[in-house]
Amino acid sequence: MELILIFISASLINNFVLTYFLGICPFVGVSNKTENALNMGFATTFVMTLTAAATWPIYNFVLVPFKVPFLQYVAFIIIIAALVQFVEMYIRKASPSLYRALGIFLPLITTNCAVLGLALFMVMREYSFLESIVFGFATGAGFTLAIVMMSGIREELEFADVPKHFQGISITLIIAGMMALAFMGFAGLIRG
Amino acid sequence: MANNLGYEFKKGLWQELPPFRLVLGLCPTLAVTNSAVNGLAMGMATIFVLFTSNILISLVRRTISSQVRIPAYVVIIATLVTVADLFLAAVFPDISKSLGPYIPLIVVNCIILGRAEAFAQKNSILPTAADTLGIGIGFILSLTLMGTIREVLGFGSIFGVKLLGDWFEPWIVMILPAGAFLVFGGLVALVNWISSRKTEKAAEAAMSR
Numbered sequence: 313m314e315l316i317l318i319f320i321s322a323s324l325i326n327n328f329v330l331t332y333f334l335g336i337c338p339f340v341g342v343s344n345k346t347e348n349a350l351n352m353g354f355a356t357t358f359v360m361t362l363t364a365a366a367t368w369p370i371y372n373f374v375l376v377p378f379k380v381p382f383l384q385y386v387a388f389i390i391i392i393a394a395l396v397q398f399v400e401m402y403i404r405k406a407s408p409s410l411y412r413a414l415g416i417f418l419p420l421i422t423t424n425c426a427v428l429g430l431a432l433f434m435v436m437r438e439y440s441f442l443e444s445i446v447f448g449f450a451t452g453a454g455f456t457l458a459i460v461m462m463s464g465i466r467e468e469l470e471f472a473d474v475p476k477h478f479q480g481i482s483i484t485l486i487i488a489g490m491m492a493l494a495f496m497g498f499a500g501l502i503r504g
Numbered sequence: 505m506a507n508n509l510g511y512e513f514k515k516g517l518w519q520e521l522p523p524f525r526l527v528l529g530l531c532p533t534l535a536v537t538n539s540a541v542n543g544l545a546m547g548m549a550t551i552f553v554l555f556t557s558n559i560l561i562s563l564v565r566r567t568i569s570s571q572v573r574i575p576a577y578v579v580i581i582a583t584l585v586t587v588a589d590l591f592l593a594a595v596f597p598d599i600s601k602s603l604g605p606y607i608p609l610i611v612v613n614c615i616i617l618g619r620a621e622a623f624a625q626k627n628s629i630l631p632t633a634a635d636t637l638g639i640g641i642g643f644i645l646s647l648t649l650m651g652t653i654r655e656v657l658g659f660g661s662i663f664g665v666k667l668l669g670d671w672f673e674p675w676i677v678m679i680l681p682a683g684a685f686l687v688f689g690g691l692v693a694l695v696n697w698i699s700s701r702k703t704e705k706a707a708e709a710a711m712s713r
Contacts, residue, residue, distance in 0.1 A: 330681060331681045332535065332681075333530070333531045333534040333535040333681065333684065334531055334535075334609070335531075336530040336531050336534065337528075337530060337531075337614060340530070382586060382590065383586070384608075385582045385585055385586050385589075385608050385611055386579060386582040386583060386586065389578050389579075389582050389611055389612070390575070390578075390579070393574075393575055393578060424612070425531045425609050425612040425613075428608070428609060428611060428612050429605060429609055432605045432608055432609070433605065436605065475693075476696075476700075477693045477694075477696040477697040477700065478689075478693045478696075480692075481689075481692050482689045482690070482692040482693040482696065483689065484689070485685045485686075485688050485689035485692065486685065486686055486689035486690070488685045488689075489682045489683070489684070489685030489686040489689065490682070492680075492681045492682035492685055493677070493682040496680070496682070
């Protein structure tokens with residue numbers, strides 16, 4: 313039950329993109345085509361789940377016993393960078409077709425603040441190992457949902473008559489604002 | 505040389521104004537600007553990390569081989585962010601609490617790594633200092649502007665000082681996440697409008713000559 317609540321909370325109610333503003337760069341940068349957005353979403357979900365699985369033991373079994381939790385930022389960013397590198401190498405060997413689809417997006421994920429944000433929130437909220445993995449996956453799912461919806465709207469937008477100065481980033485962000493308003497409707501689903 | 509430094513400094517204030525022109529560092533721009541104080545504090549923390557890390561990177565740029573440069577930069581940046589975070593928590597606990605996880609997230613602020621890649625690794629200390637100060641001050645001004653607009657509309661106050669009377673009905677949406685997107689989108693359009701007017705004027709001047 314607890315796990316379902318975490319999933320709904322992280323993917324819909326506290327969607328990382330629309331309420332914490334994490335992962336805005338890819339959200340704006342890669343949302344012009346639905347296909348790209350979907351691939352980016354899958355790659356990010358994958359890395360996020362792995363990040364949660366990798367940072368939790370490092371924090372709880374290495375940083376805490378040695379009393380150096382202030383090193384968490386340095387440790388987390390190294391773990392994420394290394395993880396993305398390994399995932400990229402593995403996918404290239406294991407599935408060349410998947411690599412062609414995800415390839416260019418993988419390095420971008422290292423600097424996706426949602427991934428580091430995920431690790432920080434996980435520590436702050438003191439999730440257990442299982443909860444962390446669910447949290448990581450749910451956050452990725454929420455990110456995928458937001459970026460795919462955005463790309464769908466932007467594809468339609470190409471045929472719309474947008475005022476000159478609002479074209480590009482500006483209209484994208486205003487739409488994101490409206491999506492954030494719509495997502496606020498989910499807030500009634502659970503308490504807290 | 506002095507002219508050159510002046511240019512490196514000034515370009516951050518308009519031509520390459522970070523959030524609006526380069527569209528970098530959006531997360532903090534949107535997340536912490538629900539009041540002017542928060543925007544200013546976030547800007548200060550960022551300029552500290554930006555300035556010190558890029559100076560360091562500029563110093564060590566010849567000793568780090570290019571294959572491992574990104575991890576090396578990230579470690580430098582993460583260490584300095586830890587310093588800034590501990591400093592804020594010790595000296596300004598309230599601000600540190602209200603900025604929460606967004607201080608550690610300076611590590612992945614694209615502006616810092618972006619400047620390191622685009623500028624600090626190719627230039628010596630003085631131009632790097634001018635470049636990062638310009639970009640940093642541009643960033644502080646942008647954040648404070650965003651924070652001020654949202655605070656005035658959402659609370660009717662600036663820096664916590666009540667500005668508008670009781671007749672003013674605060675727009676709660678402006679301090680919520682949605683307001684950040686709307687204000688930012690509007691400001692980007694405004695910047696586009698001002699700069700397109702500038703180029704039109706320049707074109708007219710060229711025509712009449």
